[in-house]
Amino acid sequence: MLDKSSAVPVKSGMQRTRSAVRQPRRTRHWHEYALAVMFLAPSILLFGIFLFYPLIKSVYLSVHSTTPRGDVAKFIGLRNFEKLFDSGHFLNSLWVTFEFMLFTVPTSIVLALILAAICRTHLRGTKVFRFIFSLPLAISVSTGSVIWMVLFHPTLGTLNYLLQAAGLPAVQWLTDPNWSLISISIMTIWMNLGFLFILLLGGMEGVPEDIYESAKMDGAGPMRTFVQLTLPLISPTIFFASVTSMIGAFQSFGQIHILTKGGPMNSTNVLVYNLYQDAFVNFRFGSGSAQALVLFVLILILTIIQFKFGEKKVHYQ
Amino acid sequence: MRPNIMRTGLAYLMLAAAAILILFPFWTALSNSLMTESESATYPPKFFPTSLNLDNFASVMASIPIIRFIVNSFVTSGIITIGNLITASMAAYAFAFLRFPGRKLLFALFMATMMIPWEVTVIPNYLTVRSWGWLDSYAGLTVPFLATAFGTFLMRQFFMQLPKELMEAARIDGCGHIRIFASLAVPLAMPGLATLGVYSFLNHWNMYLWPLLITNTENMRTVQIGISMLQFAEMTAWNLVMAGIVLVLVPSLLMLAIGLGRLVGGLTTGALKG
Numbered sequence: 001m002l003d004k005s006s007a008v009p010v011k012s013g014m015q016r017t018r019s020a021v022r023q024p025r026r027t028r029h030w031h032e033y034a035l036a037v038m039f040l041a042p043s044i045l046l047f048g049i050f051l052f053y054p055l056i057k058s059v060y061l062s063v064h065s066t067t068p069r070g071d072v073a074k075f076i077g078l079r080n081f082e083k084l085f086d087s088g089h090f091l092n093s094l095w096v097t098f099e100f101m102l103f104t105v106p107t108s109i110v111l112a113l114i115l116a117a118i119c120r121t122h123l124r125g126t127k128v129f130r131f132i133f134s135l136p137l138a139i140s141v142s143t144g145s146v147i148w149m150v151l152f153h154p155t156l157g158t159l160n161y162l163l164q165a166a167g168l169p170a171v172q173w174l175t176d177p178n179w180s181l182i183s184i185s186i187m188t189i190w191m192n193l194g195f196l197f198i199l200l201l202g203g204m205e206g207v208p209e210d211i212y213e214s215a216k217m218d219g220a221g222p223m224r225t226f227v228q229l230t231l232p233l234i235s236p237t238i239f240f241a242s243v244t245s246m247i248g249a250f251q252s253f254g255q256i257h258i259l260t261k262g263g264p265m266n267s268t269n270v271l272v273y274n275l276y277q278d279a280f281v282n283f284r285f286g287s288g289s290a291q292a293l294v295l296f297v298l299i300l301i302l303t304i305i306q307f308k309f310g311e312k313k314v315h316y317q
Numbered sequence: 318m319r320p321n322i323m324r325t326g327l328a329y330l331m332l333a334a335a336a337i338l339i340l341f342p343f344w345t346a347l348s349n350s351l352m353t354e355s356e357s358a359t360y361p362p363k364f365f366p367t368s369l370n371l372d373n374f375a376s377v378m379a380s381i382p383i384i385r386f387i388v389n390s391f392v393t394s395g396i397i398t399i400g401n402l403i404t405a406s407m408a409a410y411a412f413a414f415l416r417f418p419g420r421k422l423l424f425a426l427f428m429a430t431m432m433i434p435w436e437v438t439v440i441p442n443y444l445t446v447r448s449w450g451w452l453d454s455y456a457g458l459t460v461p462f463l464a465t466a467f468g469t470f471l472m473r474q475f476f477m478q479l480p481k482e483l484m485e486a487a488r489i490d491g492c493g494h495i496r497i498f499a500s501l502a503v504p505l506a507m508p509g510l511a512t513l514g515v516y517s518f519l520n521h522w523n524m525y526l527w528p529l530l531i532t533n534t535e536n537m538r539t540v541q542i543g544i545s546m547l548q549f550a551e552m553t554a555w556n557l558v559m560a561g562i563v564l565v566l567v568p569s570l571l572m573l574a575i576g577l578g579r580l581v582g583g584l585t586t587g588a589l590k591g
Contacts, residue, residue: 032415035494039411040423042404046464049445051430054438061440070444115335118328132336134577135343138569140523142541143562147342150349150555158345158362165361190342198577222324251436254525258545272436272526279440280530288440296437303432 055296061289068283080290090291092266093274096181100270101249103185104192109241111189112196117226119197120204130201136194141254148187149174149259177267180260184268187255192248196241203237204230243306250299271295346566349559350374357556373560377547382535383561386543387568393528393539394521396459401517402510405468410498412469413476414484430466436526443530453537458528462521468513475509476502515576522569540565 062080064072084090115133119126136144151159152173160170173183207230215225231238253272256262262269262277271291279288344364349357350373351366377383411417412424442461451457479502487497503510528539538546547561 029416032494033417036411036415036417036420039407039415039498043408043427043464043469046404046460047427047430047466050442050461050464051433051438054441054445055433057441057444058437070447111335114331118332121328123325123328123332126332129332129336131577132339134573135570136339137519137577138566138573140541140565140569141525142545143346143565143569144342146544146547146558146562147346150559151342151345156358156360156362158341158364161361190339193339247434251434253436254541254545257525257529275436275439276526280443285440285444292437292440295434299434300432 058289058292058296061286062293064286066283066285070283070285076286080287081294083287084290084294089266089269090274093269093271094294096267096269097250097271100181100185100188100252100268101246103182104188104249105242105245107185108189108192108196109200109238109245112193112200112241113238115193115197116201116204117230119201120230121222133197134194136191137198139191139194141191142258144187144191145255145258148183148190148255152183152259174260175264177265180264180267184255184259187259188249188252191255192245196245199241200234200237203234206237207233239306243303246302246306247299250295250302271298346559346562349555350563352556354554354556357554357559370556373556374564377557377560377564380557381543381547381561383540383543383564385536386538386540387565389537390522390540391568392455393458393524394518396455397462397521398514398517400459400463401465401468402514404464405472405513406503406506406510407498408464408469409472409476410494410502413473414497414502415494427466427469431470439526439530446531452531453534455537457531458537458539461527465517468517471513472506472509475506479505511576515572519569519572519576522572 061072063075063077065074065076065080067073115129119130119133139147151157154160154170154172154175157173159173164170171179174180211229211233212225215229220228251272252270253276256268256270256273257276260268262273272295275288275291275295278284278291348364348366351368351370352363352373353370356363356367408427412420412427446452446457446461449457451460483501483505484497487501492501523541524539525541528542532538532542535543544561544565547558
């Protein structure tokens with residue numbers, strides 16, 4: 001940035017020295033405005049059409065009933081929302097999403113933290129392990145889901161074979177309502193581990209080496225160094241990782257669409273899957289939009305809470 | 318000395334256990350892709366193929382247009398990536414170096430868009446794209462994603478780290494903003510562009526919901542949709558399904574191997590230390 005104080009461009013023109021001499025101030029400014037418009041136009045145009053307009057359109061659609069083609073039929077006020085919150089179906093979907101977040105986010109962050117902490121040390125061969133742990137980054141939700149579908153298979157799958165080999169009863173991973181969400185969570189944790197590992201490792205490597213050295217000289221063991229030094233120092237990264245993971249959990253769709261279709265008995269019917277069903281299978285765009293807005297508000301609240309309360313405990317260097 | 322050895326041993330044990338757990342699904346895909354159909358459908362499941370059976374790759378390519386899917390995904394993610402690099406670096410330059418009224422407000426607005434989950438806008442966007450006749454087209458797959466607030470933020474971070482003196486010097490030499498942008502700022506922010514490029518490519522390569530909604534013909538399907546449909550069509554022939562998975566994984570793994578270093582350094586410096 002050339003000068004930070006320039007909220008009012010005319011004033012800052014007087015403060016500037018060398019570069020402003022060449023042209024009269026007024027034309028320079030117009031020139032700069034025009035340039036700014038040119039540089040920002042593509043982004044603003046695209047955001048306008050594909051982000052802001054849809055947001056407003058969602059509000060509009062949510063207070064109307066729609067035809068299956070997506071045309072607005074009639075203004076119905078808040079009836080779409082009332083219906084959503086009156087039906088146990090939508091509340092269940094909210095609960096499932098919350099449970100899914102609870103199953104996946106803390107587990108994957110703790111796992112990634114442990115692996116990153118070990119890989120940060122100078123043990124031999126950590127390079128190989130780093131590559132292995134980041135491999136799930138290459139997995140997309142569909143490839144991951146199809147692979148796990150094979151692993152989860154009730155009779156031929158490897159997981160049940162291993163369970164039985166260990167003398168445990170087989171589990172109906174995807175068809176038992178008590179297990180289905182856990183199964184989806186296991187697959188999701190595996191899939192997200194690569195990204196979280198990379199992110200947290202990056203954070204740990206950002207801590208200057210001499211801090212670790214001096215801790216070592218003070219006789220602190222690796223456990224104490226990790227808890228008292230590493231964790232507080234990388235708390236901004238952990239904070240960022242947990243926000244993005246929580247939002248990611250709220251947006252999950254692909255693994256549910258491929259593995260369980262929201263079932264059995266709606267036990268994996270997360271918010272976005274329910275929205276998809278409503279809007280694109282049953283063609284109720286009004287009700288779908290109402291759900292989209294609920295999703296929007298939830299994620300907004302989540303972000304604000306995280307920033308308000310998370311930020312205070314976060315240690316910035 | 319002794320607790321040290323124990324600790325090291327424990328660390329290796331944990332690393333090895335984690336590595337096995339993480340690699341196991343990959344191994345399942347790879348080993349099944351090399352098995353014959355009867356081998357892959359036996360119980361107890363086999364962990365190793367008895368021979369290197371490469372026929373599966375040929376038969377999966379013959380039975381579904383998997384190459385076409387891969388090409389579609391490449392074109393889609395390629396266009397989006399290039400678009401993101403252009404729109405983000407332009408907008409970031411404006412926010413970093415140009416002075417205009419309402420700059421702070423506009424930047425805040427850009428950042429606020431990051432809080433709008435894409436799923437929230439999916440219904441109106443679907444209706445828009447359909448009304449323009451863009452279903453089953455590259456335009457429909459790419460145009461909605463060409464601008465990125467995250468990319469703008471990332472590039473702005475990189476631009477602001479450039480030495481101020483350099484910019485001033487260029488200005489004194491009479492360089493206009495367009496020239497500074499094209500021949501100074503962008504080349505110097507190459508690491509940032511590379512980070513954004515890798516991030517954006519991988520992200521859109523893995524897109525699922527949007528292509529599912531707007532592509533109906535087999536010709537326009539992306540890899541992600543194609544591969545999940547394979548599973549329904551060939552339910553029992555796991556060896557073929559897994560051969561398809563391996564074919565799809567190869568490009569992503571290559572990209573990961575090339576871009577990993579870029580991603581680690583770039584995302585953390587750009588996104589977190591600003």
